[in-house]
Amino acid sequence: MGATWKRADGIVVINYDQCIGCRYCITACPYAARSFDAGYFYSDFEGGQPQPYELLPSPEYGQGRVRRRDASPIGNVRKCHFCLHRIERGQLPACVLSCMGRATYFGDLNDPQSLVAELVSQPNVIRLKEELGTEPNVFYLV
């Protein structure tokens, strides 16, 4: 379907309007990074109707997507998109900002002057499942 691809900057994205929810990409992803949105709300598990905060638009891929029953992104595959909406306005991803241990970094690896380029040049860096040749851009400083 061509609903998911790797952008030039390395971020793997999904086009919700193209995705038919076949979920083959979930089994294909070696990193278990993807999950299927089956349409549950947190309040469902608490025994109530979706609350107003659950029906606010969430910024994904340039659109404010509202989760409504039987409409995208419900029925699509979803994944971390590195807070594209924040990056585009010059903010760091929310997990980098919020991390209690300040354990996460984000930046441009192609820029040799950047902090992330410096950090990954250390010897104590690994990537998951390198043998698959997927060249992941998530590095673990161990």
Add this chain to the structure above:
Amino acid sequence: MIATKAISRRDFLKLAGASAGGLAAMAALGHGFKTLSASEARQQQEAGKRVVYTACVMCPAECGLAVEVENGVISNIYGNIHVPYNSGTVCTKGVAGLQLVYNVNRIKYPMIRVGERGEGKFKRVSWEEALDYIATKLIEIKQKYGAESVIMDCGDVTDLDPYYYYLFRAFGTPHTVEHGSICDTPRRHGPKLMFGGKRIEPDIMRPVLVRQPDGSLKNDYSYRTRLIIYVGWNPFTATRINYESRGTVEARLAGARIIVIDPAFSNTATKADRWIPVRPGTDADLFAAMLRYILENHRDDDPFRRYIDWSFKEYSQGWEEFEAAFRSWWDRKDPLNGLPYFSLEWAAERTGIDAQTIAELAHTFGITKPAALVWGMNGIGHHYNGYVASILGTALNVITGNM
């Protein structure tokens, strides 16, 4: 320590909350995305949103929060970047604070049980009715059995415990139990006795606001601590002193040595320079041996053995009595192992750490400045040996000039 190029780790932290001010630096990071001007960014960020600054009450850490409100509904909970304590960070528990407001099972009004206990039958009443109901019952009990027949028992209600406490004192019962009655008291005992404080923490909260000579306030990101000894303290796991989780790592990268003394190989021990396992409940013995080693081996004229910073005497009183009482034990022998009290061999026998290591530890702590000897909730805070340990630990920090 990591050598820095265009952007240091410190600069990275400065712009972690990058709003308008951090954008120029963000461009320096080379993120490859379009860079907006400060006003553009603020416009985009605030479109249709209102930010309410408040404090988190999900745990006793009470971090500063920036809560985004969209059309009257909370949309996001972020840390408040302007609060140095959490410096823009917020944990998942804090974000779950949404459920305090919006959970469908939240109890929004007083309920009185009408069925049998456990049946789950309640009726909704007004606050007037609820307060009258409780007051009538309490007074009934007081008249029938006396005020002291009532025990007040509450959990950790995040610094509201005193109100419960005062209420029941006023009611007439001394039987008040709350979280503070059984938690962390030994850890605070020494500092409370000796200088009225609560607990000793290393100076690693960064950024910290520092008053400049011209009167302005400036964020300081530099770490000066050269040695931190954590005793039974594991700041990398959930704790209210949450800046220690990032501060310890950053201080170590800035050149500080981290030593963890803990029976368990804790998370903090995994990232420390040295882990020294100790027999549980013998922290006070270790501190006593360190104090004796420092007192015995201190030399004013030898820079390699000048452990004690005598200037502490200008700010304190009673050291002579403390020292005399402490020294009076040195010649006596412990009937349990036949060794002189607080000697290295005595402590080695008690703690399971060999004498050489204890001497090294005492020497390192004495000679390295600024240093911090920190004891924690996990060991000393919940053991009866903690009362003595916290007194000795406080004395160690004070006489070495680390207070």
